[in-house]
Amino acid sequence: MNAPIPSEAAASIAAVERDTGLAKDTLRVWERRYGFPAPARDANGERLYPPEQVEKLRLIRRLIDHGKRPARVVGASIEELVAMLDECLCPQAGAAGREDGLLELVRLHRSAELAVALRQALMKQGLQRFVADTVAPLAAAVGEAWMRGEVDVPEEHLFTEQVQNVLRGAIGAHATHEGRPRVLLTTFPEEEHVLGLLMAEAMLVPEGVACLSLGTRTPLADIRSAALGGGFDIVGLSFSVAYPARQAIDGLLELRALLPDTIAIWAGGAAVRDKHKRLPGIRVVGGLDDTLAALRDWRAEHP
Amino acid sequence: MNAPIPSEAAASIAAVERDTGLAKDTLRVWERRYGFPAPARDANGERLYPPEQVEKLRLIRRLIDHGKRPARVVGASIEELVAMLDECLCPQAGAAGREDGLLELVRLHRSAELAVALRQALMKQGLQRFVADTVAPLAAAVGEAWMRGEVDVPEEHLFTEQVQNVLRGAIGAHATHEGRPRVLLTTFPEEEHVLGLLMAEAMLVPEGVACLSLGTRTPLADIRSAALGGGFDIVGLSFSVAYPARQAIDGLLELRALLPDTIAIWAGGAAVRDKHKRLPGIRVVGGLDDTLAALRDWRAEHP
DNA sequence: AAATCAGTTTGTCCAGGACAAACGACAAAA
DNA sequence: TTTTGTCGTTTGTCCTGGACAAACTGATTT
Incomplete structure (x- = not known):
């Protein structure tokens, strides 16, 4: 799933802002205050963030979105961050677990089967039960897996697209x-x-x-x-x-x-x-x- | 359509960045170099952009997207900017004009009629002709009207949503x-x-x-x-x-x-x-x- | 439990300088 | 005529380091 990427050794501050959602000002002030991230510099003195620091920033971003505060997470190692994420998510773990393996289809890029399975569920349950009992838990499970880093961008996009296709079709039919x-x-x-x-x-x-x-x-x-x-x-x-x-x-x-x-x-x-x-x-x-x-x-x- | 807005006399630099798509750095450097925009300041020395300057920045943004260069447009008055927009758009004017008044439905917020009309056109023309002969010219016309400031955000959103509903439904049906x-x-x-x-x-x-x-x-x-x-x-x-x-x-x-x-x-x-x-x-x-x-x-x- | 308050954390803003990429115009070569 | 190359100018982005208000923490009081 994650084939190694040949090029792209380091990212500019603008690219990191785009990929992590952390503002340039925030990235600079964290560096000044906490010593992390600690990007390299190019010939012109501009920041170059190595991929592993960007990945860590992504983890940190997710933890902050869930209420953690920067001072608590910026200094931690990747392992500690992952442990914190697990702790964040355990309370909700009961909610997922029984969405019929649909999450597996997302994770394995089985888009065709996902689309078919979604439509079948819609037919069987009707629009309202489909949304409440299938789409909502599945969206929660995908969000959770995204937090853990178990799904990546294309998988999350794929899921959103397929659900949109099914829901918009059904909504349009009611009219x-x-x-x-x-x-x-x-x-x-x-x-x-x-x-x-x-x-x-x-x-x-x-x-x-x-x-x-x-x-x-x-x-x-x-x-x-x-x-x-x-x-x-x-x-x-x-x-x-x-x-x-x-x-x-x-x-x-x-x-x-x-x-x-x-x-x-x-x-x-x-x-x-x-x-x-x-x-x-x-x-x-x-x-x-x-x-x-x-x-x-x-x-x-x-x- | 545009009822006067009671509150919100002025916008922060972050709000202007969001609304115009111009980076904070760019807004500051234009102010330094060209003397425009010339925002007021609050008690703390932070920029406060009056609505008419934000509107002018939006016009400027659109002109730059169409190839104009800042030095040519930043100094101009609103009237001159509108004239330039007309000039930019005339070449394509032939393309629009015959999309059956659908544009009018967008402009008047007649969402229900728009949805019905789109579905009718789809049934009549088939998916491919519908896209090439109806949706594409209509999208161009909306984009053009957006450039001229004749449609605003909700109208453009409404159009996109309705078209998405119709297209996604049709695409899903082919499967x-x-x-x-x-x-x-x-x-x-x-x-x-x-x-x-x-x-x-x-x-x-x-x-x-x-x-x-x-x-x-x-x-x-x-x-x-x-x-x-x-x-x-x-x-x-x-x-x-x-x-x-x-x-x-x-x-x-x-x-x-x-x-x-x-x-x-x-x-x-x-x-x-x-x-x-x-x-x-x-x-x-x-x-x-x-x-x-x-x-x-x-x-x-x-x- | 809910409200108050001081201390700390944290994101955003500011100024002004620097520089490379993009552009426009003009000239030389194909 | 079209393409290619050069040079000065324009323009967006990045840099540093300082400042401040809003948000949060936690202890104390109502």
Whole structure:
């Protein structure tokens, strides 16, 4: 799976920023403060990061996304980092484990079989159960394996693509444009993950909800104008694990202030879980099944 | 459509980088050299960009993506910039104009009607003609209107989402996993636009090609390992207008060196058009119909 | 349990200098 | 005419080292 790479002995600071998601300023200040990373320099004095340091930075990034603090992880060895990752993940280990070997198909690049298996599961379970019982656990398992470094970029991309193909096809087949409520789905500009949105849409569409997804990365002001201009009843936002909780809360409160009270705001995803108290006027959706509960509540209040 | 925005009088340098795609370093050095932008400062001495300067920066960004150089555009007034944009776009104006008012549906947020109209066109024309005659001109028209500032973020997102829904559904319905050649589709890490890939996939799948799309933003080394591990015959890359030509060429040549000669590389999109001479060993695909020509050529050489 | 507060950690911003890659224009060679 | 080479200019990115506010930690009080 990982054939050795002949060229590319070292990466520039821009390449490391792209590959790890750590800002150039952050990389430089870590070097100054912690002595890591410790890149070589080229003839012009510019940083050259060896691949193993980039790999370690990737591990560190994942740990920080899960709440660890830099001082605790930057000094650690690779083995210690892997051990910390295991510790992070054990609590959730029960959730995975029984997704029918689909994860194996992802890991082995069996894309054709994965596509077939996903479609079969969809047919057997129906869209909502398929999303809640198959796609969501599988996405969690892939995310977890990604954290551990057991899947790499193409495997994760492959998984996302195949799931998108299946879900978008199924959502398109429902095609309800007339129902109520009217829901606008999107993410904030820093959030790139699209699967959360698609899963939410797939849960809502079979209930006769008129969903419109704008995809990812919509600026706040544009969310507002789209919501007002389109006559929507609800704006739904999705946040992945990696999204900073503080930023999510600030953004949501700002959006709440930008929208009239007649438009509800629903927020879902790991970054806002259990943040209900700090989000007055916003419905925190705890999971996919809670989406349906939220829908029931809304309909009870809007007869 | 653009209701006035109450809050947000000014944006931080990080927000401007996100909204315009211009790096923080670039924004500072323009200020130093050209005197524009000229942001205010907050109590802490940090830059605060007023909205109209951000808007002007967006115009400038688009002009630079189309080949203009900063010194020529940074000093100009908004009116002059708009005039330059018109000049840039007139040559292509003939291409748009007859896409059945679909552009109007995008502009007016008539998402439901847009979805219906797209599906109707797909049924009427078949997948390949639908892509080449409807989606591609419409995408060009949206890109052009985006350049002129006539559509904004939510409208462009809406368009992309609806087209993705239709295309992915249609592609999934074909579901050929056994054919030849086997084609791996993706983009380089800096490229985010996914429609080019989907259109290529939609052209190839009806021909019995086994396509696998990894989506956007795959690192070079991962493209290599995926191509080798999956037994692919062809790797297809897509580049949008905004992609720097030099970077595309360097990346393609590097990838060419990473892959055995038995695996062909196809490159398509505005950034590589007419760059055939500088890309030995790479098939430059000039347009969607040329994709089919490339496929015929490949099949002629691999009986 | 929840709120307050001091101390520490940490990411982002700033200034101004440097340099190589990319560009434009013009001249020489095919 | 087209291609190739040269040279000055433009332009984006990188560098150093300092500063500061926001976020977090943990002890203390309500």
